[in-house]
Amino acid sequence: WPLTARTVAGELHIGGVSMPALARACGTPLYVVDEADFRHRARQWRDSGADRVHYASKAFLCAEAARWVQAEGLHLDVCSQGEFDLAVDAGFDPALIVLHGNNKPAGELEAVVRRGIGVVVADSLEEIDDLAAAAHTAGRVQDVYLRIAPGVEAHTHDYIATGGDDVKFGFPLAQGHAEEGALRVRRHPSLRLAGIHAHIGSQILDIAGLRLAAERVAGFVRLLDERHGITVTDLDLGGGAGIPYLPGGARLEPAEFVAALHAGIRQALDPARVRLAVEPGRSIAGTAGITLYRVGVVKQGLRRRFVSVDGGMSDALRPSLYLAQYTAWTANRTPVGDPRHSVVVGRHCESGDVVVPDIALPDDIAAGDLLAVPVTGAYHHVMASNYNHQPRPAVVSVADGQARLLVRRETFADLRRRDSGGLPLDLHAP
Numbered sequence: 001w002p003l004t005a006r007t008v009a010g011e012l013h014i015g016g017v018s019m020p021a022l023a024r025a026c027g028t029p030l031y032v033v034d035e036a037d038f039r040h041r042a043r044q045w046r047d048s049g050a051d052r053v054h055y056a057s058k059a060f061l062c063a064e065a066a067r068w069v070q071a072e073g074l075h076l077d078v079c080s081q082g083e084f085d086l087a088v089d090a091g092f093d094p095a096l097i098v099l100h101g102n103n104k105p106a107g108e109l110e111a112v113v114r115r116g117i118g119v120v121v122a123d124s125l126e127e128i129d130d131l132a133a134a135a136h137t138a139g140r141v142q143d144v145y146l147r148i149a150p151g152v153e154a155h156t157h158d159y160i161a162t163g164g165d166d167v168k169f170g171f172p173l174a175q176g177h178a179e180e181g182a183l184r185v186r187r188h189p190s191l192r193l194a195g196i197h198a199h200i201g202s203q204i205l206d207i208a209g210l211r212l213a214a215e216r217v218a219g220f221v222r223l224l225d226e227r228h229g230i231t232v233t234d235l236d237l238g239g240g241a242g243i244p245y246l247p248g249g250a251r252l253e254p255a256e257f258v259a260a261l262h263a264g265i266r267q268a269l270d271p272a273r274v275r276l277a278v279e280p281g282r283s284i285a286g287t288a289g290i291t292l293y294r295v296g297v298v299k300q301g302l303r304r305r306f307v308s309v310d311g312g313m314s315d316a317l318r319p320s321l322y323l324a325q326y327t328a329w330t331a332n333r334t335p336v337g338d339p340r341h342s343v344v345v346g347r348h349c350e351s352g353d354v355v356v357p358d359i360a361l362p363d364d365i366a367a368g369d370l371l372a373v374p375v376t377g378a379y380h381h382v383m384a385s386n387y388n389h390q391p392r393p394a395v396v397s398v399a400d401g402q403a404r405l406l407v408r409r410e411t412f413a414d415l416r417r418r419d420s421g422g423l424p425l426d427l428h429a430p
């Protein structure tokens with residue numbers, strides 16, 4: 001739940017701002033971010049015992065969020081030129097940015113190197129060569145982390161587990177490919193192997209996999225030193241700390257996450273020799289965000305009551321993609337009557353279009369009520385689509401009684417502008 005959430009005369013207030021008033025002013029669906037919560041989580045990571053914290057901007061990014069991250073002393077992890085340019089254009093220091101991706105186009109590598117990116121995380125042999133060429137052209141020696149797949153299973157949804165034996169990311173440790181990658185980096189004078197990277201998955205609540213991955217990465221660092229005389233200083237061990245989506249759910253605290261990594265590193269290396277970096281995304285942005293929806297049609301089904309809202313899978317993809325669980329509050333009044341078994345559904349043309357799959361909602365919930373779905377700060381705004389030609393919601397931040405527009409609502413005109421109506425294409429143009 002956002003840190004500053006309060007109920008005032010039955011109305012939900014966040015950051016000292018009334019949610020019903022905000023919904024009237026900005027419309028719904030609306031993404032709301034509690035700036036205090038986001039910044040508090042960022043500071044918890046900064047003070048977690050890691051030497052560097054890269055905020056994983058794929059979880060939630062806009063110009064203002066990039067400025068919060070920089071103001072709190074964190075670095076930034078991006079996974080595309082789009083995220084990189086957005087952050088740098090917002091004033092983020094490119095030297096504090098790390099770029100990820102399993103298939104980075106050569107043009108993208110050239111662009112970020114030219115703008116002075118701090119670190120590129122190399123994911124394949126081809127990419128190492130492309131990156132070396134880009135750095136050479138720019139007249140730079142580019143810092144590189146080598147991403148390895150440590151062969152550790154994270155206990156999470158299959159779609160968001162990334163560190164096992166059969167994944168598209170990085171150099172698998174098991175088959176000796178990681179060693180080959182490190183030697184390839186060494187061959188290029190325009191590259192410097194600054195670190196080793198691994199990320200085993202997302203929404204992790206069990207530290208055993210983290211510790212094991214850290215141990216394997218540290219073992220690899222020792223092997224590089226002993227076998228090849230390659231000294232690596234940075235261990236970037238990724239993100240993935242889990243957060244509570246439902247009341248009573250657990251959170252993997254930053255200090256616990258970092259302690260597990262340190263414990264793993266100690267098995268293979270003197271920790272004083274290396275710097276530990278981490279890349280939390282969800283854990284910083286997740287609980288800071290809520291989504292406001294207006295209730296429309298309420299229908300009693302055979303087994304459950306369908307409460308329809310004015311958004312759905314176009315702004316909240318996680319329930320339909322991962323069967324993710326959420327809860328909801330009535331945000332405009334104190335509801336009365338016994339809770340009834342309900343499902344909050346969207347307005348899209350699919351039965352799988354669910355916002356909250358299983359919830360006891362008050363008996364008297366009705367058209368016009370305002371529902372707040374918490375813990376939508378990470379992987380909601382950034383995963384929104386235009387399915388059914390739905391314009392994407394606005395993003396607003398609240399703090400100290402003030403609301404500010406971070407991203408404006410998309411309009412039908414925005415969508416129409418891209419429809420080119422059958423424009424003839426010249427395939428021979430340069």
Ligand code: LLP
Pocket residue numbers: 056058059077100160162199201202203238239240241279280281282283318378379
């Ligand atoms: N570092 C790397 C290399 C990653 O791939 C990710 C997430 C992170 C850090 C940040 O992980 P976090 O701390 O946010 O868990 N769309 C999915 C999550 C995909 C995560 C992809 N990588 C979801 O909605 O659950």
